[in-house]
Amino acid sequence: MYMSSTQKRSWTFSNESELITLRTEANAQYIERHREDEAAVKAGDMSRFFLTAAEERCLVRQFELHLRDFCRRFQPPVPRAVMGAAFHYFKRFYLRNSAMDYHPKEMLVTCVYLATKVEEFNVSMAQFVSNIKGDREKAAEIILNNELLLMLHLNYNLTVHHPFRPVEGLLVDIKSRGSLRDPERLRPGIEEMLERVYLTDAILLYSPSQIALAAILHAASKINENLDSYVMDILIGPSGREHLSGLIEAVRCIRSLIKCIELPPKDQMRMLEKKLEKCRNQAHNPDSYVYKKRMLDMIDEDDDDDERYLYTKMIRDQSANDEALLGVSKVHSPAA
Secondary structure, eight states: GGGGSHHHHHHHOOOHHHHHHHHHHHHHHHHHHHTTSSSHHOOOHHHHHHHHHHHHHHHHHHHHHHHHHHHHOSSSOOOHHHHHHHHHHHHHHHHSSOOOSSOOHHHHHHHHHHHHHHTOOOOHHHHHHSSSOHHHHHHHHHHHHHHHHHHHHHHTTOOOSSSSSHHHHHHHHHHHHOOOSGGGGGGHHHHHHHHHHHSSSGGSSSSSHHHHHHHHHHHHHTOOOOHHHIIIIITTTGGGGGHHHHHHHHHHHHHHHHOOOOOHHHHHHHHHHHHHHHOGGGGTTTTSHHHHHHHHHHOOOOOOOOOOHHHHHHHHHHHHHHHHHHTTOOOOOOOO
């Protein structure tokens, strides 16, 4: 149940100000840790070298679009719950982590990969990386190296409650107790709303049932139908009138967030991506010497307590077993 879940307890916030504060703190902490880095010192002007909290937010929003598009193109097609869980993980991760520390393009695919496991959508690593352009062996290594890190930063709170089930429950209730003719007409508007809601912070602020109701009311307005009497007289009823104002406000805010989705200009995004490449943490950049040396040191480490290395090895072995069971051969990089 959502009300007793870690999603409600740890990942549902009171207002947008809390989210802004967390993201601003993550940005400031990264800058404080790296202001003495050689590249930052050479740049001189710290405000121009590092991304601001607002610039980070623009970047992360852009990569949320990439996450959505990646899931849309994925073969075999992923269930909605996989995309929904991946969005939750991605948004939660960047509440307390800076995009300068962990590049969104690498965490994006890791979030989707973890979501396929949690939502029991069984694909092997070979099948997964076949959906990624470029060096697929390198992509697999990045995902495996980041998977445990992602779970740690999510506090292992991996179960996600989605609005899809509440939507189905509300539709059944409208059919049985409401007066709306053919409630199935609402589905296109519901699907449109639910897809857009993941591009907002609504999933960090409101319950799945509130989002589901907002989607149904949005869909009803799209076909010029009114469900106010159903909500007030049947769904809420006389005994729940004290909660009505709060519910109306939640629905209003969710719909407002959907309307306020803004995409930054492409030229601005290119500038921010170039800026990110200069100020990102090289210890977490798979193309950097620092990162490659750290990986080699971990592999050469004889200490059996090296949890991260052992976990990566375990996942590699599991992936190989999955591929054997599924009859899928290993996918090599195009350059191989």
